[in-house]
Amino acid sequence: MGLEEKIPDSIILTSLDKVVNWSHKRSMWPLGFGLACCAIEMMSTFAPHFDLARYGMEVMRPSPRQADLMIVSGRVSMKMAPVIRTLYEQMPNPKWVIAMGACAACGGVFNNYAILQGVDRIIPVDIYVPGCPPRPEQLMDGILKLQEKIDKESVKDRHEEWGRKAV
Amino acid sequence: MPEERTVTLNMGPQHPSTHGVLRVVLELEGETVVKARPVIGYLHTGIEKTMESKLYYKALPATDRMDYLAPMSNNLGYCLAIEKLMDIEVPEKVQWARVCLAELTRVNSHLVWLGTHALDLGAMSMLLYTFRERELILDVYEACGGQRMMTSYIRIGGLAHDLPKDFDKKVRRIVKVVAERLHDYEALLTDNEIFINRTKGVAVISAEDAIDYSLSGPMLRGSGVKHDMRKANPYSGYENFDFEIPVGKNGDAYDRYLLRLEEIRQSLRIAEQALDGMPEGPYRAHVPGVVLPLKEDVLYKMESMIFHFKIITEGFKAPFGAVYQAIESPKGEIGFYISSDGSNKPHRVRVRPPSFINLAALPLLVEGRLFSDVVCAIGSIDIVLGEVDR
Amino acid sequence: MPMEEKVRSFLKSLFSDAIIREDNFREQQSFYIKPDALVPICEELVHDGELDVRFLSDITALDWLGHEEEKNGRFEVIYNLYSLSHRYRFFLKIRLPANNPKIASLTHLWQGANWLEREVYDMMGIHFEGHPDLTKILTPDELEGHPLRKDFPLTYEVPQFSWNKDQPPEVIK
Numbered sequence: 001m002g003l004e005e006k007i008p009d010s011i012i013l014t015s016l017d018k019v020v021n022w023s024h025k026r027s028m029w030p031l032g033f034g035l036a037c038c039a040i041e042m043m044s045t046f047a048p049h050f051d052l053a054r055y056g057m058e059v060m061r062p063s064p065r066q067a068d069l070m071i072v073s074g075r076v077s078m079k080m081a082p083v084i085r086t087l088y089e090q091m092p093n094p095k096w097v098i099a100m101g102a103c104a105a106c107g108g109v110f111n112n113y114a115i116l117q118g119v120d121r122i123i124p125v126d127i128y129v130p131g132c133p134p135r136p137e138q139l140m141d142g143i144l145k146l147q148e149k150i151d152k153e154s155v156k157d158r159h160e161e162w163g164r165k166a167v
Numbered sequence: 168m169p170e171e172r173t174v175t176l177n178m179g180p181q182h183p184s185t186h187g188v189l190r191v192v193l194e195l196e197g198e199t200v201v202k203a204r205p206v207i208g209y210l211h212t213g214i215e216k217t218m219e220s221k222l223y224y225k226a227l228p229a230t231d232r233m234d235y236l237a238p239m240s241n242n243l244g245y246c247l248a249i250e251k252l253m254d255i256e257v258p259e260k261v262q263w264a265r266v267c268l269a270e271l272t273r274v275n276s277h278l279v280w281l282g283t284h285a286l287d288l289g290a291m292s293m294l295l296y297t298f299r300e301r302e303l304i305l306d307v308y309e310a311c312g313g314q315r316m317m318t319s320y321i322r323i324g325g326l327a328h329d330l331p332k333d334f335d336k337k338v339r340r341i342v343k344v345v346a347e348r349l350h351d352y353e354a355l356l357t358d359n360e361i362f363i364n365r366t367k368g369v370a371v372i373s374a375e376d377a378i379d380y381s382l383s384g385p386m387l388r389g390s391g392v393k394h395d396m397r398k399a400n401p402y403s404g405y406e407n408f409d410f411e412i413p414v415g416k417n418g419d420a421y422d423r424y425l426l427r428l429e430e431i432r433q434s435l436r437i438a439e440q441a442l443d444g445m446p447e448g449p450y451r452a453h454v455p456g457v458v459l460p461l462k463e464d465v466l467y468k469m470e471s472m473i474f475h476f477k478i479i480t481e482g483f484k485a486p487f488g489a490v491y492q493a494i495e496s497p498k499g500e501i502g503f504y505i506s507s508d509g510s511n512k513p514h515r516v517r518v519r520p521p522s523f524i525n526l527a528a529l530p531l532l533v534e535g536r537l538f539s540d541v542v543c544a545i546g547s548i549d550i551v552l553g554e555v556d557r
Numbered sequence: 558m559p560m561e562e563k564v565r566s567f568l569k570s571l572f573s574d575a576i577i578r579e580d581n582f583r584e585q586q587s588f589y590i591k592p593d594a595l596v597p598i599c600e601e602l603v604h605d606g607e608l609d610v611r612f613l614s615d616i617t618a619l620d621w622l623g624h625e626e627e628k629n630g631r632f633e634v635i636y637n638l639y640s641l642s643h644r645y646r647f648f649l650k651i652r653l654p655a656n657n658p659k660i661a662s663l664t665h666l667w668q669g670a671n672w673l674e675r676e677v678y679d680m681m682g683i684h685f686e687g688h689p690d691l692t693k694i695l696t697p698d699e700l701e702g703h704p705l706r707k708d709f710p711l712t713y714e715v716p717q718f719s720w721n722k723d724q725p726p727e728v729i730k
Contacts, residue, residue, distance in 0.1 A: 032183050036210055036553050037235035037316060039187070040279070044305075047298030062183040077556075079697035080188060080209045083180050106716075109228065113704060113712035114213035114696070133316055208695040215680075216704055220711055251583055378641070381613050381669030392641070399644040488582040491637065491646070493614070504617060504635070508624050515705075519615040519637070527672040556695060 017154050024068075024094065025147040031067035031091070032060040035074025038101035041133040042073045050136035055143060064090040069146075071139075072125075075103035076116045088123045096150075098142055099125045102132045173201050178541070180209045186283060186545065187552030191529070198538050203530045207523075210556040218516045222482035223249055224323065224459075226513065231317040233518060234554040237276040239268045239308075240496040242321040247402055248492035248503040249323050252485055253457055260448040261325045262404035267338065267441035268311070268321065269403075269494075270434040274345060275304045276497035277427050277434075284424070284546035285356060288365050293355065300348055303341050310337065324458030325451030335442055342435045349431060357425070366420040370532040370544035373418060380528045383521050384499025385426050386548060390418035396495035407444075410437050420547035427549075430497075457483045482511035498522050498549055518557060522550040560645040561586055567608060572598055580650075587635075587648035595636075595651060596661050602638065603666055612639040613663070614646070616673040618681040622655075622707040631655035632683060636663075653683065662688040680705040 034042055045052050052058065061067040064087045076084060088097070099119050102108035105128040107117035119125065126149060129142035173194040180188040188209035194202040214233060218226040230241040243265055250257065278297040285293035305315045310331040312320035320327050356362045372382070374390045387394055395412045397405045413429035415422030452458050455474050464471035485507040493502035499521025508514040525548050532544045558566075568576060568588060575594030580587045590598065602610040615637035621627045630652030639646045653660060662685035663670040674685045675694045682703035685691060702709050714728050715721075 033181055035188055037232060040235060041316065043294075044298060044302070047302075048295050049299060049302045062181075064181075075210065075212055077209060077211050077697075078700070079211065080180060083209070087181060107714070109232070110212050110214075110217060111713050111716075112213045112217055113700070113710070114211050117714055135315065208693075208697065211695045211697075213704060216709075216711060254583070376668075378611055379668045381667065381673075394641055400646070489585075489587075489635075490583050491585060491648070493646075500614070502615060502637075504615070504637070506619055508621075514624075515619045517615070517617040519617075523672065523676075524669055527669065 020155055021150050021153055024153075025150040027056040028069045028096070029059050029061050029067050030057055030069045030071055031064055031087070032062045033070060033072070033087070035072070035076065035080070036103070038073035038104070038133040041136060042071060042100065042139065045136040045139050050140065052140065052143075055140075055147075057143070064088075065092065067091060068095050069098065070095065070123075071098045071100050072104040072119045072123075073100040073133075075101075075108060075110060076119050077114050078116060081116050081122055084119065085122050096126045096146060097123055098127045098129060098139075098146060100129045100139060100142070101134060102130055105130060108132060171196070186550060189526075189545070189550070189552060189555075191541065191545075193538070193541065195538060200533050200536060200538060200541060203533050203541065205526060205529050207526070207552075207555050210552045212553075212557060214557045215516055215518065219513060222511055223485070223513060224478070224482060226516065227322065228317065228319045230518075231319055232553060233520075233557055234276075234496060234498065234501070234522070234551050235316065236279050236551055237272045237497050238316060238318055239272040239321055240276075240494065241501065242319060243269055243403065244492060244494045244496070244501050244503050246321050246323050247494065248490055248505050249485075251492055252488070252490045252505055252507060253323075253454075253483070255324055255452055255454050255457065257325055257452045258448045258450075259404070259446045261450060261452070263441050263445050264326060264330055264450070265321055265403050266405060266408065267438050267445075270438045270441070271304055271307065271338070271341070273434045273497045274341075274431050274438075275301055277431050278304075278345075280427065280497075280546075280549045281352065281424075284549075285362075287542050287546045288362065290356065290359075290362070293352065296348070296352065300345055303337075303344065307334070307337050307341065310334065322451075322459070324454060325449070329450045335445075338438060338442055342439050346432065346435055349428065353428065363421065365539075365543055366424060366547070368417075369420045369536070369540045370547050371417065371419045372528060372532060376528075376531060377418070380531070381524050382499070382528060384495070384497070384525070384549075385423050385430070386499065386525050386528070388412065389415035389423040389426050391416060396493055396500055400493065402492070402494055408437050408440050420543055423547050484509065484511050485513075493519070496521060498551065498554065499525060501554075518554075520554045520557060522548075522552075522554045526550050526555055560640070560643050563608065564645070564647055567605070568598065571601060585646070585648065587650050589650050589652065592651050592653065592660050595649070596663070596666075598649065599636075599663060599666055608640060609642045610638050610640045612641055613637070613667040613669055613673075614639045616663075616670060616677055618677045618683055618705075620681065620705065620707045627655075632658045632681065634660060634677070634683060658683045659686055660684075661686050664688055679703065682706065 099105045104119045127142045127146045131138050173196045176193045176195055178191040180190045190206040192204045193200055214229050218229050230245045231238040234241055278301050282294040282297035308318050309315050312318040372390055374392050377387045377390045393414045410433045413426045415426050459478055460471040460474055465475045487509040489506040491504045493500050501521055502519035504517040505513055506515040533541045572594055575591045577589040617635050619633040621631055632653040634651045636649040674688055677683055678691050679693045679695055
């Protein structure tokens with residue numbers, strides 16, 4: 001109603017959702033967690049050729065208490081599954097999970113007694129990136145889609161979501 | 168009176184410098200390691216059992232995923248074993264191309280080793296440099312087979328496709344560029360006082376202990392034993408190439424570092440010789456019923472199409488018996504023991520894993536030394552957990 | 558005299574009653590020997606200066622269940638020996654019966670046999686007498702049984718498509 005013309009140029013208007021989502025997606029800290037062959041492609045994504053630091057993710061934290069993105073890269077064996085569950089529970093909210101590679105998404109090439117058929121049987125997964133191993137560009141595409149997914153989140157239903165995610 | 172006890176520390180499966188999911192249970196007294204016990208099995212995939220349920224051709228991609236830093240090396244070992252079992256002779260061009268690719272794979276694996284080893288010891292920029300060089304080699308893999316890492320390019324009886332037209336140009340560029348950049352790496356690390364203090368005299372193993380523990384590869388050569396499968400029992404035409412085998416003196420981590428750098432130089436020399444003398448010819452052997460026919464023939468000739476169909480659906484029947492073929496992979500001696508019971512699926516495929524056997528010597532390397540030497544020792548053995556656990 | 562002849566004459570002169578037969582498939586020399594003769598043969602090979610067989614490359618095992626070879630013994634343990642100075646490799650193969658397969662351990666001769674024998678125990682179930690620490694090494698502690706035996710199922714899970722995604726996954730052998 002003509003109010004917008006009276007506001008001086010030095011004031012920025014936005015909503016709380018947008019600020020929170022923008023700060024979440026632009027500076028995610030991945031957990032330094034590589035299991036098998038996909039871990040080498042993940043390291044290549046952090047390397048200078050396909051630089052992932054331009055998305056704000058260059059700080060790879062080895063400790064789960066300080067990380068908020070877990071990229072499960074590689075095949076999850078039955079002996080490693082409780083360890084992954086413990087790591088996931090140690091990460092503080094908000095947290096996201098990317099299942100990188102065919103073995104993390106659905107068991108991949110190996111359909112036998114020793115490999116968990118998909119990591120989504122023990123932890124909730126946000127984005128699945130297929131490939132064996134996925135190219136660094138594919139992983140970056142997955143991360144950009146995760147950023148788009150974060151844009152749709154809202155502060156007010158965060159508490160219910162975390163309650164569901166923590167189960 | 169307070170009694171002295173040791174502290175049990177768990178270097179868990181998730182650790183930034185264990186190169187994968189290795190767990191080491193350490194008992195420390197202050198900073199000195201009293202006992203070290205590696206616990207493995209966190210990446211056990213049952214690859215050997217999976218390969219028993221597939222045809223000989225279809226079991227080939229499983230070999231890529233074992234030592235995932237040197238995929239062409241594993242493919243080569245498996246294919247040489249099957250060719251020995253079926254008594255197939257491959258054309259000369261295939262042998263020279265395989266040697267060239269195997270040496271590029273050795274350069275690839277040693278570059279990753281150098282980057283991660285230096286990263287563990289604190290020189291983080293080495294990781295960024297070596298991964299930049301590695302992209303050139305992965306570009307060649309992609310031009311050959313279409314895949315960056317798990318290529319499955321070396322097939323039974325030959326190669327999957329013909330070598331690409333710019334193979335010569337690309338590999339010569341790699342030889343030139345990596346040889347120059349090795350000078351940069353040496354300038355950063357070889358005379359660096361911090362690096363010398365952290366690696367000289369650390370993780371020492373003597374020649375008698377190395378033979379006793381059945382070590383192979385740079386671990387054995389670093390202690391002074393001059394043994395390399397490429398010279399001892401040559402395979403795939405290695406006797407036609409002129410190269411040297413570097414040998415260390417003291418058996419410590421610094422000697423192994425210098426040895427692996429020298430191995431990169433010798434590998435580039437072999438790759439250049441392979442390019443200079445590459446003969447012309449077919450890229451696959453002609454053994455109807457066993458080796459897949461060339462795609463051009465399948466599209467135009469009737470019997471090629473029938474053979475192609477039969478080989479893909481039913482496979483070929485191997486004679487009863489067992490063969491063993493050992494090659495020199497970047498980690499050590501990798502061997503494939505294939506036992507056949509006369510049917511079209513392998514009865515037992517056994518992979519002799521160099522990293523598994525090298526890792527068994529870890530307690531000997533670190534007991535009695537400081538805690539930070541454990542990280543250096545694990546990096547210096549150069550393990551790949553995919554091969555340790557299979 | 559080529560190495561093949563030397564090894565054959567060495568073993569025949571000292572242990573002629575322990576060798577069941579010799580096999581030379583694809584020029585690889587392998588001897589089928591009796592289980593009790595393993596440790597004496599290996600001790601003689603290690604201490605003999607001429608043959609210089611000091612390198613134990615590999616220990617592995619096979620399972621012949623369901624094949625006609627099973628009548629000679631269900632399990633076959635294979636020792637892969639190498640001579641560094643002569644660059645020669647040969648194999649010692651031993652057949653073991655199906656129930657309670659046991660054989661002597663070689664850890665007192667070669668330290669590298671420690672983990673190799675643990676893996677054969679874990680995957681095939683063959684006991685090595687005299688081993689200092691015969692426990693599981695690769696499989697998780699909850700897994701019972703020995704995976705590489707032929708009667709252990711592959712546990713292949715049928716993938717879930719749109720028409721069976723509401724049912725729990727079906728596990729077939």
